[in-house]
Amino acid sequence: QSVLTQPPSVSGAPGQRVTISCIGSSSNIGAGYDVHWYQQLPGTAPKLLIYGNNNRPSGVPDRFSGSKSDTSASLVITGLHTEDETDYYCQSYDSGLSHWVFGGGTKLT
Amino acid sequence: QVQLVQSGADLKNPGASVKVSCKASGYTFTDYYIHWVRQAPGQGLEWLGCINTDSGVTNYAQMFPGRGTMTRDTSISTAYMELSRLRFDDTAVYYCARERDTAIVTWGQGTLVTVSS
Numbered sequence: 044q045s046v047l048t049q050p051p052s053v054s055g056a057p058g059q060r061v062t063i064s065c066i067g068s069s070s071n072i073g074a075g076y077d078v079h080w081y082q083q084l085p086g087t088a089p090k091l092l093i094y095g096n097n098n099r100p101s102g103v104p105d106r107f108s109g110s111k112s113d114t115s116a117s118l119v120i121t122g123l124h125t126e127d128e129t130d131y132y133c134q135s136y137d138s139g140l141s142h143w144v145f146g147g148g149t150k151l152t
Numbered sequence: 153q154v155q156l157v158q159s160g161a162d163l164k165n166p167g168a169s170v171k172v173s174c175k176a177s178g179y180t181f182t183d184y185y186i187h188w189v190r191q192a193p194g195q196g197l198e199w200l201g202c203i204n205t206d207s208g209v210t211n212y213a214q215m216f217p218g219r220g221t222m223t224r225d226t227s228i229s230t231a232y233m234e235l236s237r238l239r240f241d242d243t244a245v246y247y248c249a250r251e252r253d254t255a256i257v258t259w260g261q262g263t264l265v266t267v268s269s
Contacts (some may be wrong), residue, residue: 079255088259089197115257132197136254142213148196
C-alpha cells in the first residue's frame, strides 16, 4: 500500500482532458512538501514530467500541468495524444517516514 | 551531457549478495545526492534510499537497513548499492538517479537483478 494514493487507471480519447490524482496526508503533501510527476514509457526509465508541483522541465509540452491543494496533487493532461498512453507516478517526501515516497502509479489508456 | 551509467544485469541465488554500480558523468558528482529506486516486474516504483555523495551520509527506506548499503567513490564519480541476503521478491530493475531540489532529474538506464535458484 503506497503512502501516496493514485488511481490504478484512467482513460480518455485523443484530444480529451484527463486528470490523475495523488492523495497524500498531513505528513507529506499536506506538510508542504513538493510533489513531482514522472512519466514512464514501457521498458524505459521514468522521466521527470512536472517538478515542484506545477513546473515543466524544458521539452515537456504545455499540455501537461500540475497542481497541489491541501493533502493532494493532480496531473492534468489536455489534448490527449496517443503517445501519452503510458504510466504516471507522483512522488513527494514524508516527514513521518523521513524518506521519499512514490504513488502506486496510474496507467493512462 | 549528464549521464548515469549502471552496471549490467545480474542473476543471483537466494541468500547471495549483489552490488550495482552507477557511474556519473557530465556534472560535478559531489554536488548532487544519488537515490536508488527499484521496480519489480509489473509493479510501481519503490524508493530504497539515498546517499549524500559529498559526505557519504545515507538515508535508507525502512525495508533497507540491515540488508542494504549505499556507498560512493568520489575519485571515480561512482555510486554503489549493495543488497545482501537476496530473496526472490528482490527481483527487480534497480535504478540510480540524480536529485535536484527533491526531484529526480536524471535516471540511470536500470539494472535488472534476478533472484532465482
